[in-house]
Amino acid sequence: MNTFEEIYAEYYPGMFRVAKKMIGNPDGVPDVLQDVFTDFFYKIEHGHEIRNPKSWLYRVTFNKCIDNLRKQKHFQPIGSAEDISTESDSAENQDLKMAIEKTLVKLKPRDRMLAVLYSEGLSYKEMAEATGIRLASVGKLLSRTMEKIEKEFKDQGYELY
Amino acid sequence: MSCIKKGTIQKYIDGECTLSETVQIERHLADCKKCSVNVEYQRKLASGLRKALSLLSQESKGIPIINVPDKTARTRLLTVRRLAYILAAACIILFVVIISQKKEPENQAEIIMIEPGFATEFDANQPVSDQQMIMTIIDSEGKKTEYFE
Numbered sequence: 001m002n003t004f005e006e007i008y009a010e011y012y013p014g015m016f017r018v019a020k021k022m023i024g025n026p027d028g029v030p031d032v033l034q035d036v037f038t039d040f041f042y043k044i045e046h047g048h049e050i051r052n053p054k055s056w057l058y059r060v061t062f063n064k065c066i067d068n069l070r071k072q073k074h075f076q077p078i079g080s081a082e083d084i085s086t087e088s089d090s091a092e093n094q095d096l097k098m099a100i101e102k103t104l105v106k107l108k109p110r111d112r113m114l115a116v117l118y119s120e121g122l123s124y125k126e127m128a129e130a131t132g133i134r135l136a137s138v139g140k141l142l143s144r145t146m147e148k149i150e151k152e153f154k155d156q157g158y159e160l161y
Numbered sequence: 162m163s164c165i166k167k168g169t170i171q172k173y174i175d176g177e178c179t180l181s182e183t184v185q186i187e188r189h190l191a192d193c194k195k196c197s198v199n200v201e202y203q204r205k206l207a208s209g210l211r212k213a214l215s216l217l218s219q220e221s222k223g224i225p226i227i228n229v230p231d232k233t234a235r236t237r238l239l240t241v242r243r244l245a246y247i248l249a250a251a252c253i254i255l256f257v258v259i260i261s262q263k264k265e266p267e268n269q270a271e272i273i274m275i276e277p278g279f280a281t282e283f284d285a286n287q288p289v290s291d292q293q294m295i296m297t298i299i300d301s302e303g304k305k306t307e308y309f310e
């Protein structure tokens with residue numbers, strides 16, 4: 001097995017993107033990931049065997065993002081425009097980002113995570129392990145989620161493709 | 162083969178089908194315009210979704226150094242906590258011992274022996290509950306007290 005440092009360096013960037021897409025607010029992401037890796041650290045420190053660190057890390061990231069979303073709900077609306085756009089963005093791009101954010105927020109957290117993990121190129125097995133969805137249902141849920149996203153996008157006047 | 166379900170098409174375009182599933186699907190697609198159109202549509206949706214979501218995570222800030230709490234600090238904390246538990250438990254035991262000693266009447270004879278038995282000879286063929294039990298208590302002065310059930 002790889003060392004903690006190697007696993008951290010390997011998965012941090014992907015987990016960062018996933019958490020950012022999940023919670024919208026990029027300022028909250030480092031705290032979420034710090035939590036995930038601290039749990040991971042103690043798990044292996046205490047001799048627990050984690051067979052598939054990637055799935056484990058994404059599953060815990062998912063859970064912590066849901067906790068974070070619950071907390072956020074009490075304080076601020078998820079994903080305001082300033083949160084997700086950067087100065088280099090064109091106005092058109094910023095509108096598009098807003099539309100994506102709005103769309104994602106409307107999905108159930110599980111479907112949202114599925115879409116996010118899919119966009120990160122995870123395998124069906126990894127997605128199933130990370131979200132708790134049965135492996136046999138991943139294809140069906142993915143196609144449904146994509147249709148929901150497309151419909152929501154259309155309602156906002158955008159085309160997904 | 163009937164037309165292909167959307168979930169199966171999804172699996173197919175994501176390369177998650179087994180070889181035999183793939184063969185079956187492709188055989189069907191060769192003859193079915195409708196399913197071929199669906200495959201193209203779902204492919205476009207998938208790449209559209211990937212593109213759209215990638216907009217949300219364009220800039221990356223690099224990997225920060227992780228602050229995992231110091232192992233020795235944690236061990237020390239655990240030791241202190243364990244010590245606190247032991248002290249608390251000791252206090253409770255001490256308290257209980259003091260209370261129970263105070264409550265005990267001074268001139269009660271100490272019980273030396275308790276002898277459970279049956280009033281008549283025990284009959285193994287009868288249910289135990291039908292036979293009268295007798296409890297003999299012998300105290301330190303050799304006095305016997307018998308209790309019947």
Ligand SMILES: [Zn+2]
Nearest residue numbers: 164165193196
């Ligand atoms: Zn067909």
